[in-house]
Amino acid sequence: MSIDRFTIPDTLRYTVEHEWADLSGDIATVGITDYAQDALGDVTYVELPAVGRQLAANETFGVVESVKTFSDLFAPVAGEVVEVNAEVVADPSVLNREPYGGAWLVKIRVSGGAEALLDAEGYKAHLAKIS
Amino acid sequence: MSSTPTTRLPLHDRHVAAGARFASFAGFEMPMWYSGIVDEHHAVRQAAGLFDVSHMGEVFVRGPGATAAVDRLVTNRCAALPVGKALYTAMCRPDGGIVDDLIVARLGEQEWLICVNAANRHKDANWIRAQIGGEAEVTDDSDAWAQLAIQGPKAVGIVQQVVGAGVVLPAPFHVAWAELAGVRVLLSRTGYTGEDGFEIYIPRDHAVPVFDALVAAGQPEGLKLAGLGCRDTLRLEARLALYGQDIDDSTTPVQAGLGWVVGWDKADFIGRDALLAERAAGPARVLRGFVLTEKGVMRHGYPIFDGERQVGEITSGSVAPTLGSVSIGLGYVEREVADREELLIGIRDRRVPATVTKKAFYSRPRVG
CATH class of the missing domain: 2.40.30.110 (Aminomethyltransferase beta-barrel domains)
Incomplete structure (x- = not known):
């Protein structure tokens, strides 16, 4: 499968579990990648953590259910959840339509772990390896 | 993940062209979805969907003892089934465990088609030969047949268009040979979606013209290509069991709520004693x-x-x-x-x- 059809913005950071993180100051805005939403298919349900929860890097913080399957969400960074996206919980199909835009999932106040994230080139290389 | 090599469907190139997402299932590279599981699901409920189910197996039973043999093989009463009629049934082990669930169709006085699940094809063929091979000729002809399922409220009308207005189509749970796009096919008014429609048995090398004709006639009616993903959500809504998940060798028709496919008053069939005992005692x-x-x-x-x-x-x-x-x-x-x-x-x-x-x-x- 060609990875060229997936949008992978240069401005974001990535995990091998297909989350993205937009780092701005000490806040990381987190979502799932175009590859992830494509692999899941029609997303029907999203479970997100409560605001205030402390996450370790790589800790499971929620789940995305599609019609066919489900996938755990892994924290790209360590820190406190400061905001969750209620709109994506109300209408999970937005994850399929705009995974990098309206479908961000949580915002985390970063306490560590950001240095381990992949840049866009690194994530593309990872996708090329697994697909 | 299985490392078994997968077999491509005869219509593989058509699926690729239509943008299918593939996954391995029962040793076949199957289209999972095209436009999306939910979109295809709604198309089947509201108009029509076309599924490539060529992975399904076709076993034929023929010969002077065929009808008596099939009647003993499966749980339903089928000796009295008229030629051209089909039914949903199961075949069981002596302990009542379900070897497979099946559609059996009476093609002639002593000729039967048994449609088996893809994952069970070899197990079933061996089982059928072992049980009734001495009484009738058992042929696993799965490699010779493609199978398309066209399902949904518009499905019958689309098939009617393709075969021509003058052709009388088989009624629900009936089968008939017909010429479709110049190919002789077996139309079976059966399905696995909870909708009306056909399962069409096509000589494997002639699947493409039949597929193309159904797509051409169907698209103006809202027909969409439909993958294995929505086949699963459709059958689950209709509460149709999936072999390997809801039923298997360790479950019985009594446990699975399939008592209605058992001919309880039938003199003999494989698993009869065990099923009668379980029904009497309660599962x-x-x-x-x-x-x-x-x-x-x-x-x-x-x-x-x-x-x-x-x-x-x-x-x-x-x-x-x-x-x-x-x-x-x-x-x-x-x-x-x-x-x-x-x-x-x-x-x-x-x-x-x-x-x-x-x-x-x-x-x-x-x-x-």
């Missing part, structure tokens, strides 16, 4: 349907609880696109709790209430 566990009352999705293998006590396990779970994407599932529970109105489903660290039902989640509206 230890029974299959029930579940509708989740809160958010979340039931999946295969999730535990079912009565309070703190585990009383069963979900065998199939998904969302029901026709029912507003509520989660529905099937699962076996101990008989003692089978008549409860509500039980709990273990979804990761939550216990979520689900209503318990014996009925189909979806039944198509009947007209006339």
